[in-house]
Amino acid sequence: MPFKFQALIFFSFLIVSCSSDPLDVDVSEIELDIQFDRFEQKMFSVKSEKEMYQLNADLIESGGELYEFYVHEMLHAGSVHDDSAGTFLYYFVSDSMMRMTYDDISNEFRNFELDQEQMIDMFKHLKYHLPDAPLPKQIITYNSAFNYGVVSTNDRIGIGLDMYLGQLNRIVKEIGFPVYMKEKMSHDYLLVDVAHSWLITNVMGESKGETFLSQMIYYGKLRYMIDAMLPDMEDHYKIRYTQEEYDWSMASEDDVWLFIMDMNWVYSTDMKVLLRFFEEAPTTVGIEGSPGRLGQFMGWMMVKQYMEKNEDVTVAELLAETNESKFLKNYKPDNE
Numbered sequence: 471m472p473f474k475f476q477a478l479i480f481f482s483f484l485i486v487s488c489s490s491d492p493l494d495v496d497v498s499e500i501e502l503d504i505q506f507d508r509f510e511q512k513m514f515s516v517k518s519e520k521e522m523y524q525l526n527a528d529l530i531e532s533g534g535e536l537y538e539f540y541v542h543e544m545l546h547a548g549s550v551h552d553d554s555a556g557t558f559l560y561y562f563v564s565d566s567m568m569r570m571t572y573d574d575i576s577n578e579f580r581n582f583e584l585d586q587e588q589m590i591d592m593f594k595h596l597k598y599h600l601p602d603a604p605l606p607k608q609i610i611t612y613n614s615a616f617n618y619g620v621v622s623t624n625d626r627i628g629i630g631l632d633m634y635l636g637q638l639n640r641i642v643k644e645i646g647f648p649v650y651m652k653e654k655m656s657h658d659y660l661l662v663d664v665a666h667s668w669l670i671t672n673v674m675g676e677s678k679g680e681t682f683l684s685q686m687i688y689y690g691k692l693r694y695m696i697d698a699m700l701p702d703m704e705d706h707y708k709i710r711y712t713q714e715e716y717d718w719s720m721a722s723e724d725d726v727w728l729f730i731m732d733m734n735w736v737y738s739t740d741m742k743v744l745l746r747f748f749e750e751a752p753t754t755v756g757i758e759g760s761p762g763r764l765g766q767f768m769g770w771m772m773v774k775q776y777m778e779k780n781e782d783v784t785v786a787e788l789l790a791e792t793n794e795s796k797f798l799k800n801y802k803p804d805n806e
Contacts, residue, residue: 492781493701497594502605504593506586507532509540509612510631514563514572522563523556533610536626540610544617544630562615571613571641575631578639578657582611588661595699596665596673599785604672609664616645620663622671627664634660650752650762654710662707665699666692674789678748682730682738682765685748687797689766690773691789697774698785709770715761723771724803726757726764736798772801 509529516522529537530550541550547558562568579585586609593605607625614630621628635642637652647655669692670676678688696708706716719726730736735743746755747765754764761767776797777783783791791797 491701492777493698495595495598495701497591497598500594500597502590502594502597504586504590504606505608506582507608507610508582509533509537509610510572510575513559513612514569516560516563519557519560522560526550526556526559533608534623534626536610536621536623536628539621539623540612540614540628544612544614567641568613568615571615571632571635574635574639574641575613578635579611579631585660589664592661592665592699595701596668596695599695599698600673600789606668616641616647620660620667622667624672627668629660629664648752651750653712658707659710661700661703662696662710665696669695680739682735682744682747683794683798685744686765686769686772687794688769689748690769690771690797693766693770694773694777694788695785709763709767711761711767718759719761719764719767722757722760723768726760726768727801727803729757730768768803771803772797775801 512525512529513522516525533540538550541547541555541559545559545562547555547562549555563572589609596603597605604624606622606627609627609629611629611631613632616630616632618628618630619633620630632641633655634657636656637643637649639655642652642655645652673695674688674692678685693709700708704713706713709716709719711719738744744765747768748763751762754760754762757764773788777788779800
């Protein structure tokens, strides 16, 4: 064999070896059947109360408890089984503001087939890493009247597409949401929110633990699971940050960790501290220039580092690991 050919083979092998990524997996052979239903299209197409009463009966059948939740909790229309349900729903779709919202949804999501393909691919990745994990059988979209983004039941996902019209949308600009929330009302965050909702509801559960460290690890695992489901997505979207917020967090990781250690918060159960670091907010109070939820970001970095140092650990084994010291003892923030 000529030397040049041998060198080419070796060099190619070296490139493949050095670029290996445990989350860069082939899901092309995985079969997955998810039904997509555009409830907003059906609802805003009716021409009379009579049609709406019939559609309401159909949506009860096809949407189950998720549709009941939508009407009762989002639209505040009472039970779908009330005699007046069809009348109220017809008033809802006849409202000029809601029709304007529907028009904007139709424009923003006119190529929703791409979103569907991305969601199917995302759940194929979940099935690859966790073969026994629950998967949605149906994904429903609707106009939530600016109440909810994504909601999951044990077998369905509901998406309020109005919550992803973008901060420059003519209606979103007039709504009294805080600026930091409007920044994330973008189509770009839709997939992450779907993954986040499904994982918390059906894979990880909502028990985050009582200590600062426990919550760091919980959210770190959650974000790593989103890594696994959306390996090609830009990192700042996965944590629901802007690029600037993500860059600040990366550059400040070491300083923030030293601050947490100096304050003896690693094992803290102080609810005020937990709320400051893990719940939605425009900033993490007490840390100048920071985005909100820095505890979640730090937990993500901790878990990512754990997985990088333990290449033999699978995603399933990561979720099952309950020894918090394994994550803590080797964590060394790097702000380079």
